[in-house]
Amino acid sequence: MKNRMATYFFLATLIFLSSELKSQEYMFISEIKISGNKRTREEIIIRELPFKRGDVVRASDLPLLLLEGRNNIRNLSLFNLVLVYNNTERLDPSEKYGNTEIVIQVEERWYYWPMVGIILEDQDFGTWIKKPDWSYVTIVGGLKVNNIAGRNQTLRAVLTTGFNKGFFFEYSNIYLDKKGKHLLDITFKRAYTRVENISLISDLPFHIKSDSSFLKSSYSTTLKYTFRQGLHLRHNLTLDFSYTEIDPVILKQNPDYWGNDQTNRRAYSFIYNFVFDKRDYIPYPLRGLYLSSGITGYTSNRRDVIHKKVSGDLQTFCPLAGGFFASARVHGAISSTNVKGHVFNRVIGFDENQLRGYRRYAFEGQNYVVASPEIKYRIVPETRFHLKFLPFLPKFNKVHLAIYGKLFGDIAYVHNKYYSSSNTLSNTLLKNYGLGLDVAAYYDITLSAEYSVNHLGEGGFYFSLVKPLR
Template identity: 30%
Template sequence: MIALLVSLGEIKAQDTSLSPVNPSTPDSVKVNNIFIIGNEKTQKSIILRELDFTTDFVYDWDTFMGIIKADQQKIYNLRLFTEVEITPLFMNDREVEILISVKERWYVIPSVIFQLADRNFSEWWTNQGRDWSRVNYGVKINHSNVGGRNEKLRFSGQLGFTKGLDILYSKPYIDKKQKHGLAVQLTYADQKTIPIRSAENRQVFYTNETESVLRKNFATAIRYSYRRTFYNYHFVTLGYNKTWVSPDVLVENPEYFQHGDNELKYAYLQYSFRHDNRNVAAYATKGELLQFTATKYGIFYTKDLDEVELNLVANKYFTLSDRFHYAAGLTGVWFLSPQQPYTLVRGIGYSPNFIRGYELNVIEGQQLYVQKNSLRYKLVDLSFDISRFMPLEQFSTVPFKVYLSGNFDHGSVTDRNNIPENARLTNKYLFGYGAGVDVVAIYDMVLRFEYSLNNQGEGNFFFNFRAPF
């Protein structure tokens, strides 16, 4: 009996020694190893690239926990995973092992194209009278993780209102240090109905009597990217564009291309700097986005076009509490010349430069600024496990969030040409305000339902498929 009790005591002591170590919060820790699970397709190096900590280094505990939280968000914003979790596992009171657990998305998504050709849903519903001929349809194939290296491959063939072909391949890293990347794109499109000008701050569309093709566009570009730090990106793009229009278009608008010919050809060079530190890229509630872009149209042959365009985007997202957050965004566009070919015309009403309440309008000019504001309240935050009905693990969990928003946008467009038929809204201070419901669902899908009024006394209900900024 005594021997049996001694043996049980030894077993109990052994079991206790195998239980997890739960020390009090340490002042500092050293990372011994990093383990990744769940990455069946994605290469380990793509995930490790986002980490701001390394092994065999001692970190202050509070600083280390902040790093883990930021790194978890960076990995999620790769848009390769539906779930990301980084967990420190204590080996003793001073050393940890890091476990990174990810749940991969479905990367190859063939889909049917069925989308409106107009600027937004409200333009099609109200201004175009819900005309079903203004719908594009076709086939699109997206591969968002070619070879497990976060490479993107997109192919789309489109018929309907706009016939087109689009091929894009991008490789984020072409070097061992994972700083330099390349992307190439080729697009072609032709249309039988095109906007040729604006009047009364709305687009004027034209179709000739024979319903023949009025515009053909071919474009190709190669882009070099440099990611020096986690949140800062540099892009240099060299591209070529060729646009042909029917002579009938120049009868309707002789200044469509400005130089009197029905063909516009130019090469362009573009530089863009992007600082992106948002917690969720598709619908941010914390962080900031800053982007500056300069484009020179006409670099080898400037007879058709010689123009410079500058763009600025500056967004800031503030978490006020667990339920409330505030988002503010500023965009600006500047052309240096007083007039542009109509294919380059910018203004409020063209993505992403919207003032809520003016979705039905286009306010065209050479300079613009738009400042947007949203105060949002998280009403619903749920996640549904549908694994019993869905055999694919990538779709087994459906997140569902609902936000209530109060919105105020304002801005103006400077038109140096002072076109009389657009004078109601150009060169004037404009603002719009209202309330909305934002739904954020699986794979960062965003649906917005808003009612907005503007300072012209006009109000309407608007529906959109993406976050406003």
């Protein structure tokens, strides 16, 4: 209720502002005041505004500028609540210019998150608990810290031990200049795995497992440079070096696993992409546009394995009347490799690139395209609850959420020049449709329940928890 009142207050302010500003054609921004940022530096917030102190803007443009500024600040994922409004001096209506003061109020989030997980590699929990065997358990422990020193930087450090081993370290969003136009991410990764996906059989990922030794060990170092050209446009350049060793049993079972018969490889990757992102709320957008495109180059140090890829992603979001919202996404990629290699042809069903209605399947190919239209209906508007029985958790006792129903469909096509009689879903038009329910909550969390049916007539429920993006 409190959050709804805040929204009404914000809209009422904009309406009042519009009527007040009709008398002045231009507004002079005399001051920008920020409160609630106990940790976050002011320049991190001011950097997201489409105006600055001392600017003169058209009075008719100011309401939309305030809304854009609020969306940009909220998309930092640093605050649970963001209010942006203005106080305007009452002047003689005959005056062409008016003075206005911008007020920004924020409530900061909790920034320290433990990263803990226990993975049973061989059995489900019910079977394992009857006869526990810790040699088949992978334990993950680490820490994620957001907004380090109030500069919107993120640190992740994770250690994995047990059946699989490794560590992961990332320090991201490092500002290289005072204006925040140049940023750097640094990542180090070391991994030892006893389970590896080596091919597809019957359109399903085929894994092999070793109890006695690691099938794959690797380490990599990644540097990502970002140039922020404007509020919504970024250019990213990523350089990666990796060294990988695999067990000969992988090549014995699939000689086309990674393009040659060597059991170790040093490799270099180059990725450039640009991102234009003007969505109102990145974790669960209802209005706006997202566009990205990039090129990827990969080569082994001997240059006997070369992989190239061009990819693109377009997303549009538009509110309709009566609480309805429409969205559409089209994304795909075109790639070329001078050798046949399973690791280069994994396009859908691997990592986070999933296709609704086909989540149990995986697809190999060199080129693919997916189109995904969707209609949402707002069942419960964004509402804020104050959990008074948790006064000792001020960062968590103010919960806000919204509930949406949705109808969706997907049309996809994966082209694979390496035909296999055991994998028939590639080179076939893939279609699915379904309905679902989303709960968009605070801390960028979305709970989703979906039911979908694919072109094979297979239907099923799918539940997911979409974690924060940062």
